[in-house]
Amino acid sequence: MKRIEKLEMKGICKSFVGVRANRNVDLTIEKGDILGLLGENGAGKTTLMNILYGLYMPDEGQVHVNGQPLHLKSPKDSMKAGIGMIHQHFMLIQKHTVLENIALGYADAPFFFPQKYMRKRIEEYSRKFGLEVDPDKKIWELSAGEQQRVEILKALLRNADLLIMDEPTSVLTPLEADELFEILRKMIKEGHSVILISHKLEEIISICNRVMVMRKGEVTGAAEIKDVTKVDLARMMIGREISASYEKADIRPGEPVLEISSLSVNSDQGLPIVKNITMTVSRNEILGIAGVSGNGQRELVEAVTGLRRSEEGTVSLQGREVTNKSARTIHNLGINHVPEERIKFGTVANLQLFENSVLKKHHEKPFSKNMLMNYPLIKNHTDSIIEKFHVDAASINVPVKNLSGGNIQKLILGREIASEPSLLIAAHPTYGLDVGAAEYIRKELISARDRGGAVLLVSEDLEELFQVCDRIAVMFEGKIMGIVDPSNCDIDEIGLMMAGTSFEGKGETN
Numbered sequence: 001m002k003r004i005e006k007l008e009m010k011g012i013c014k015s016f017v018g019v020r021a022n023r024n025v026d027l028t029i030e031k032g033d034i035l036g037l038l039g040e041n042g043a044g045k046t047t048l049m050n051i052l053y054g055l056y057m058p059d060e061g062q063v064h065v066n067g068q069p070l071h072l073k074s075p076k077d078s079m080k081a082g083i084g085m086i087h088q089h090f091m092l093i094q095k096h097t098v099l100e101n102i103a104l105g106y107a108d109a110p111f112f113f114p115q116k117y118m119r120k121r122i123e124e125y126s127r128k129f130g131l132e133v134d135p136d137k138k139i140w141e142l143s144a145g146e147q148q149r150v151e152i153l154k155a156l157l158r159n160a161d162l163l164i165m166d167e168p169t170s171v172l173t174p175l176e177a178d179e180l181f182e183i184l185r186k187m188i189k190e191g192h193s194v195i196l197i198s199h200k201l202e203e204i205i206s207i208c209n210r211v212m213v214m215r216k217g218e219v220t221g222a223a224e225i226k227d228v229t230k231v232d233l234a235r236m237m238i239g240r241e242i243s244a245s246y247e248k249a250d251i252r253p254g255e256p257v258l259e260i261s262s263l264s265v266n267s268d269q270g271l272p273i274v275k276n277i278t279m280t281v282s283r284n285e286i287l288g289i290a291g292v293s294g295n296g297q298r299e300l301v302e303a304v305t306g307l308r309r310s311e312e313g314t315v316s317l318q319g320r321e322v323t324n325k326s327a328r329t330i331h332n333l334g335i336n337h338v339p340e341e342r343i344k345f346g347t348v349a350n351l352q353l354f355e356n357s358v359l360k361k362h363h364e365k366p367f368s369k370n371m372l373m374n375y376p377l378i379k380n381h382t383d384s385i386i387e388k389f390h391v392d393a394a395s396i397n398v399p400v401k402n403l404s405g406g407n408i409q410k411l412i413l414g415r416e417i418a419s420e421p422s423l424l425i426a427a428h429p430t431y432g433l434d435v436g437a438a439e440y441i442r443k444e445l446i447s448a449r450d451r452g453g454a455v456l457l458v459s460e461d462l463e464e465l466f467q468v469c470d471r472i473a474v475m476f477e478g479k480i481m482g483i484v485d486p487s488n489c490d491i492d493e494i495g496l497m498m499a500g501t502s503f504e505g506k507g508e509t510n
């Protein structure tokens with residue numbers, strides 16, 4: 001098979017009902033390029049890549065490889081042409097082994113001893129690209145980073161010359177992200193090319209050699225990375241610079257809203273994952289939880305919101321003990337939760353946008369009375385979330401599954417923040433959001449705090465935590481290594497605490 005020296009998309013147009021997702025888009029990528037594809041939520045990046053991977057047919061425009069036109073009617077055609085795509089949510093069968101997953105749909109295995117052949121090929125590619133995985137492990141036993149390696153191996157073994165990756169680091173720890181970049185560097189040395197969709201400007205700067213920016217379906221800029229800075233990229237994307245600092249009202253924290261005392265929680269496997277944690281979040285306060293994900297943050301939040309049993313200790317909300325009470329009881333006490341896996345747990349994909357905007361509250365006053373829903377009020381409420389949180393959607397009647405990933409996030413955040421809860425628990429609220437939307441959400445968290453709310457913010461983004469929090473608790477292996485005042489602490493110290501170093505005398509510990 002001839003390798004991809006140069007791939008061109010020319011004059012691509014694609015519309016969905018009421019939305020022009022791609023308007024006359026041109027894109028060129030050559031062998032050895034890592035092209036960053038940047039743009040606001042809903043700009044049309046995923047649509048363009050889905051066209052290249054044969055998932056959508058364009059309304060107009062063509063794709064050429066090495067000057068020859070390609071007709072991509074399905075992913076099978078794209079794979080045959082040497083194009084592979086790795087989605088944000090992996091497409092692996094959890095109960096099967098790595099080897100079985102890679103072999104599935106692999107057309108070139110010999111009739112005799114196909115397993116032996118596949119194993120040899122996997123080992124060969126693992127070595128060549130630094131993609132270490134155990135072929136006999138079941139997918140559910142692997143970390144997100146390892147699962148991603150399986151996806152990359154699968155694509156490379158199917159002769160993918162050009163690999164499209166949709167926000168590949170959003171599920172990775174910082175260390176895993178560095179390992180992924182090493183793999184990508186090895187790939188381009190071997191003559192592959194990569195298109196990387198990302199909202200992380202630092203990432204684009206550090207790994208890509210070229211960048212293309214989209215806005216409202218159109219290409220608004222392209223550059224060589226060596227010619228641009230992070231500030232230039234933000235400006236190309238949203239037409240202005242982003243805030244480096246955020247204004248907060250000068251208020252002292254009020255009475256405690258959330259009190260966690262000596263709390264211990266087990267993981268899904270029944271092992272201790274939250275170990276004897278004590279902390280308080282008060283009115284007019286944002287308490288951040290820093291840490292590499294997987295150190296118990298998710299389980300802590302689940303225990304506080306009634307989604308997981310606590311083994312020991314207590315949780316109190318506004319002075320009332322709620323340990324191991326149901327999620328509904330806790331929610332009714334004025335706690336809103338923006339979950340980590342919000343697209344899966346925060347919306348119902350087939351329900352329309354306006355129905356999702358009142359989810360969990362649709363049968364309550366004021367949205368419902370005597371079992372009847374007040375549609376005009378619900379529509380007004382939805383319009384206001386759309387306007388305030390800049391949700392880009394054709395209408396409030398479209399099913400939520402038709403929105404871009406980032407716009408679904410904005411809808412959920414808008415819904416949870418707009419109802420002014422006494423405690424807002426937000427887990428990684430700016431994941432997958434473009435820089436402009438992330439800035440807006442941070443301002444909204446601060447405004448919830450200034451209005452008297454308590455906010456518990458779980459994030460891996462240290463810069464974000466420093467920008468918005470009043471105090472930061474650092475979590476490592478289920479324990480709090482220390483609680484610090486960001487105005488009186490160095491970002492590197494928090495980095496060290498995240499890796500397990502505790503600082504005697506620095507802030508509060510438990």
Ligand SMILES: Nc1ncnc2c1ncn2[C@@H]1O[C@H](COP(=O)(O)OP(=O)(O)OP(=O)(O)O)[C@@H](O)[C@H]1O
Nearest residue numbers: 016021041042043044045046047402403404405406
């Ligand atoms: N299957 C679909 N049906 C209807 N509209 C769609 C469909 N897929 C995408 N859209 C719309 O097309 C536009 C572009 O969406 P797309 O997912 O390509 O954006 P994106 O740049 O990848 O955004 P994000 O950064 O939020 O993932 C959005 O307005 C979206 O609502």
